[in-house]
Amino acid sequence: xxxxxxxxxxxxxxxxxxxxxxxxxxxxxxxxxxxxxxxxxxxxxxxxxxxxxxxxxxxxxxxxxxxxxxxxxxxxxxxxxxxxxxxxxxxxxxxxxxxxxxxxxxxxxxxxxxxxxxxxxxxxxxxxxxxxxxxxxxxxxxxxxxxxxxxxxxxxxxxxxxxxxxxxxxxxxxxxxxxxxxxxxxxxxxxxxxxxxxxxxxxxxxxxxxxxxxxxxxxxxxxxxxxxxxxxxxxxxxxxxxxxxxxxxxxxxxxxxxxxxxxxxxxx
Amino acid sequence: xxxxxxxxxxxxxxxxxxxxxxxxxxxxxxxxxxxxxxxxxxxxxxxxxxxxxxxxxxxxxxxxxxxxxxxxxxxxxxxxxxxxxxxxxxxxxxxxxxxxxxxxxxxxxxxxxxxxxxxxxxxxxxxxxxxxxxxxxxxxxxxxxxxxxxxxxxxxxxxxxxxxxxxxxxxxxxxxxxxxxxxxxxxxxxxxxxxxxxxxxxxxxxxxxxxxxxxxxxxxxxxxxxxxxxxxxxxxxxxxxxxxxxxxxxxxxxxxxxxxxxxxxxxxxxxxxxxxxxxxxxxxxxxxxxxxxxxxxxxxxxxxxxxxxxxxxxxxxxxxxxxxxxxxxxxxxxxxxxxxxxxxxxxxxxxxxxxxxxxxxxxxxxxxxxxxxxxxxxxxxxxxxxxxxxx
Amino acid sequence: xxxxxxxxxxxxxxxxxxxxxxxxxxxxxxxxxxxxxxxxxxxxxxxxxxxxxxxxxxxxxxxxxxxxxxxxxxxxxxxxxxxxxxxxxxxxxxxxxxxxxxxxxxxxxxxxxxxxxxxxxxxxxxxxxxxxxxxxxxxxxxxxxxxxxxxxxxxxxxxxxxxxxxxxxxxxxxxxxxxxxxxxxxxxxxxxxxxxxxxxxxxxxxxxxxxxxxxxxxxxxxxxxxxxxxxxxxxxxxxxxxx
Numbered sequence: 001x002x003x004x005x006x007x008x009x010x011x012x013x014x015x016x017x018x019x020x021x022x023x024x025x026x027x028x029x030x031x032x033x034x035x036x037x038x039x040x041x042x043x044x045x046x047x048x049x050x051x052x053x054x055x056x057x058x059x060x061x062x063x064x065x066x067x068x069x070x071x072x073x074x075x076x077x078x079x080x081x082x083x084x085x086x087x088x089x090x091x092x093x094x095x096x097x098x099x100x101x102x103x104x105x106x107x108x109x110x111x112x113x114x115x116x117x118x119x120x121x122x123x124x125x126x127x128x129x130x131x132x133x134x135x136x137x138x139x140x141x142x143x144x145x146x147x148x149x150x151x152x153x154x155x156x157x158x159x160x161x162x163x164x165x166x167x168x169x170x171x172x173x174x175x176x177x178x179x180x181x182x183x184x185x186x187x188x189x190x191x192x193x194x195x196x197x198x199x200x201x202x203x204x205x206x207x208x209x210x211x212x213x214x215x216x217x218x219x220x221x222x223x224x225x226x227x228x229x230x231x232x233x234x235x236x237x238x239x240x241x242x243x244x245x246x247x248x249x250x251x252x253x254x255x256x257x258x259x260x261x262x263x264x265x266x267x268x
Numbered sequence: 269x270x271x272x273x274x275x276x277x278x279x280x281x282x283x284x285x286x287x288x289x290x291x292x293x294x295x296x297x298x299x300x301x302x303x304x305x306x307x308x309x310x311x312x313x314x315x316x317x318x319x320x321x322x323x324x325x326x327x328x329x330x331x332x333x334x335x336x337x338x339x340x341x342x343x344x345x346x347x348x349x350x351x352x353x354x355x356x357x358x359x360x361x362x363x364x365x366x367x368x369x370x371x372x373x374x375x376x377x378x379x380x381x382x383x384x385x386x387x388x389x390x391x392x393x394x395x396x397x398x399x400x401x402x403x404x405x406x407x408x409x410x411x412x413x414x415x416x417x418x419x420x421x422x423x424x425x426x427x428x429x430x431x432x433x434x435x436x437x438x439x440x441x442x443x444x445x446x447x448x449x450x451x452x453x454x455x456x457x458x459x460x461x462x463x464x465x466x467x468x469x470x471x472x473x474x475x476x477x478x479x480x481x482x483x484x485x486x487x488x489x490x491x492x493x494x495x496x497x498x499x500x501x502x503x504x505x506x507x508x509x510x511x512x513x514x515x516x517x518x519x520x521x522x523x524x525x526x527x528x529x530x531x532x533x534x535x536x537x538x539x540x541x542x543x544x545x546x547x548x549x550x551x552x553x554x555x556x557x558x559x560x561x562x563x564x565x566x567x568x569x570x571x572x573x574x575x576x577x578x579x580x581x582x583x584x585x586x587x588x589x590x591x592x593x594x595x596x597x598x599x600x601x602x603x604x605x606x607x608x609x610x611x612x613x614x615x616x617x618x619x620x621x622x623x624x625x626x627x628x629x630x631x632x633x634x635x636x637x638x639x640x641x642x643x644x645x646x647x648x649x650x651x652x653x654x655x656x657x658x659x
Numbered sequence: 660x661x662x663x664x665x666x667x668x669x670x671x672x673x674x675x676x677x678x679x680x681x682x683x684x685x686x687x688x689x690x691x692x693x694x695x696x697x698x699x700x701x702x703x704x705x706x707x708x709x710x711x712x713x714x715x716x717x718x719x720x721x722x723x724x725x726x727x728x729x730x731x732x733x734x735x736x737x738x739x740x741x742x743x744x745x746x747x748x749x750x751x752x753x754x755x756x757x758x759x760x761x762x763x764x765x766x767x768x769x770x771x772x773x774x775x776x777x778x779x780x781x782x783x784x785x786x787x788x789x790x791x792x793x794x795x796x797x798x799x800x801x802x803x804x805x806x807x808x809x810x811x812x813x814x815x816x817x818x819x820x821x822x823x824x825x826x827x828x829x830x831x832x833x834x835x836x837x838x839x840x841x842x843x844x845x846x847x848x849x850x851x852x853x854x855x856x857x858x859x860x861x862x863x864x865x866x867x868x869x870x871x872x873x874x875x876x877x878x879x880x881x882x883x884x885x886x887x888x889x890x891x892x893x894x895x896x897x898x899x900x901x902x
């Protein structure tokens with residue numbers, strides 16, 4: 001086999017499988033939409049339950065776009081700010097526990113307790129206490145998202161080899177230098193693994209948590225239920241798609257940062 | 269297309285005896301044009317043989333998709349159910365002979381419970397399942413779904429919407445209107461993003477920051493000092509019979525606050541109008557009469573309702589006391605009533621057009637695509653017997 | 660440490676135990692300026708502990724240690740590089756900021772100059788070890804402690820590094836304490852070889868290595884070298900048998 005052919009083969013094997021899956025998914029979507037009994041029994045030929053891809057934007061008039069935009073802003077800002085706070089809180093907790101074993105033994109069981117509790121179901125209580133405010137939305141998001149960052153930071157900080165610690169001890173490095181130049185860089189692969197999980201959780205916290213925020217302008221979660229109640233399958237799917245895109249956006253940003261900061265040097 | 273409503277009513281007022289002739293001349297209707305005020309005088313010009321025989325004009329079973337579990341608001345339909353009915357608890361369907369005043373009409377009637385028994389709103393079900401002849405469709409929903417799921421209301425079972433906003437009377441003795449109570453409580457709880465609440469907000473009746481879409485049907489006043497949506501036919505009674513302590517409630521009908529939709533119309537899939545026309549002509553007057561018969565003497569049908577609820581075996585409960593309270597309340601408040609015209613169950617086009625003018629901006633603001641429709645697009649009196657009136 | 664003391668480091672009656680287990684017992688050792696001392700001994704005799712105590716990474720439970728206050732280098736069994744720093748950054752890690760040119764020289768002497776932009780994971784085992792050594796030497800140590808630094812390498816790489824190390828030592832004149840279990844390595848590099856007993860470790864025998872410097876690879880095949888190695892091996896076997 002000659003070299004150029006092999007390169008084409010390699011390119012093919014990279015792009016063809018995802019394309020095949022995409023085609024299968026879209027075809028499946030169409031098949032589902034058109035196999036449902038009477039899905040198109042409406043007066044104007046639009047779908048009653050599942051809109052096929054080309055009908056996604058039916059009913060997406062200005063007022064609807066405005067509602068989706070407002071909901072996107074609420075959910076996106078909740079997810080972004082909540083994720084930032086979860087990073088700060090998670091890393092602070094992870095670092096604090098890595099520094100002090102007694103702090104770790106005091107906090108760890110509680111963190112586990114928070115982690116295993118489905119925080120979403122506590123949202124009504126959080127709203128009772130904090131009101132249906134942006135702060136309450138952030139609280140839900142942070143509580144859902146911080147744990148993987150905290151535990152992975154702790155794990156990463158602890159994973160630094162004894163020899164590297166000795167190198168820093170011999171140079172009489174300060175605690176701050178040891179933290180910023182040794183432990184945090186060494187922990188960064190683990191922290192990024194935690195970030196990837198937390199990013200998804202932050203989006204879930206912001207969007208699913210929104211179901212419980214029944215006052216004021218709805219976020220994406222509640223808007224989806226409103227569209228569902230009005231049987232507006234197009235806007236409903238578009239809103240769900242935006243929710244998915246936000247999740248994807250978080251994943252891409254975290255992955256890019258990881259590729260920039262960790263991938264060049266890290267070999268798992 | 270159905271004739272506009274107002275001219276028709278003028279016809280009736282002019283001379284009932286001329287109507288049949290005129291209607292036949294304009295070729296717009298084949299029934300519902302009888303004169304006289306008793307059901308016995310219901311006539312059908314095309315088939316004079318037996319006016320109570322539906323077998324040759326209707327597909328059996330006649331399926332009615334209701335909007336909720338069986339309750340007194342649906343009494344007029346259950347009134348038409350023969351005693352031979354059976355309940356399919358899986359589907360929430362009750363089926364029996366369609367019986368009018370003791371006479372078997374030759375077809376079956378299937379009444380389907382709504383709520384959790386259906387996956388989609390009633391309108392959607394009507395388009396998904398061709399077997400459904402009638403669905404309960406409020407005027408606001410008819411408008412909001414007109415674009416892709418046009419329905420045509422042929423009979424309004426409830427003239428006035430029984431939906432209210434209610435609150436604890438003892439805690440808020442001075443409040444008599446929704447505007448009053450909205451100024452006193454922290455939240456007005458409703459189910460989802462309801463057009464009527466958007467309307468009340470747009471009119472300044474309820475401040476937007478007090479609207480809470482968290483209502484799930486529970487008796488919230490037992491724990492919260494709020495105002496919430498409910499049905500005047502149910503919640504006030506349930507509150508006074510609360511095990512944890514009776515609560516005296518006060519309320520205002522959203523109808524009286526300006527949201528004047530016809531709440532519970534028997535509507536058909538408009539695309540099937542021609543196919544159903546001859547059946548409707550004979551069946552709709554029976555529905556009119558049955559609703560009147562029910563509220564006049566509800567005991568047999570209430571027993572049916574209670575039995576069906578029991579056989580459906582869900583968390584939904586009814587009692588004879590509640591059902592009787594509902595019937596009495598519906599009569600007392602004019603929820604079941606003739607409205608401004610003597611004909612029972614008709615759509616009054618000034619009211620309907622006025623409501624459409626109020627509702628369309630609200631629905632469009634919600635992002636719904638609503639064409640410029642008029643009363644005759646979504647409702648017709650064509651099949652009603654104008655002579656049937658609630659005494 | 661006394662100003663007049665000619666020794667760079669000195670251990671007096673040092674003993675150490677972890678919990679109830681005695682690891683070192685009564686160790687006396689001094690290291691003159693520029694001297695290379697190698698320590699051999701059976702596995703688990705406390706050689707690493709001895710290095711750590713000498714470096715100040717561990718306080719002995721008994722005895723006294725004197726050492727320079729600064730500029731102590733330590734080459735660990737593993738290269739202990741910072742994986743998130745490129746080769747050049749790792750080399751500069753411990754160097755004074757105005758020692759840049761010296762670090763560059765070390766990099767080129769050790770053959771790493773062409774690999775300066777690489778990440779540690781892109782280096783071979785020998786290159787990593789050389790970088791570890793460069794990093795330690797870039798700090799201009801007075802005292803360099805080495806814990807089996809060449810242990811994980813193949814023989815050819817190891818021999819080449821021996822010569823590189825020797826030439827670096829010739830130019831920098833640091834004192835070094837080298838723990839190894841390879842007798843030929845000890846003999847080839849050191850001025851003195853100390854044989855330790857099994858746990859608790861103590862210094863049982865001392866061999867002076869008088870081969871002239873610079874030493875050449877051929878030395879390894881000389882009868883003197885071989886017989887010295889034999890003598891040390893014998894002494895070691897005696898210690899292992901006793902343990």
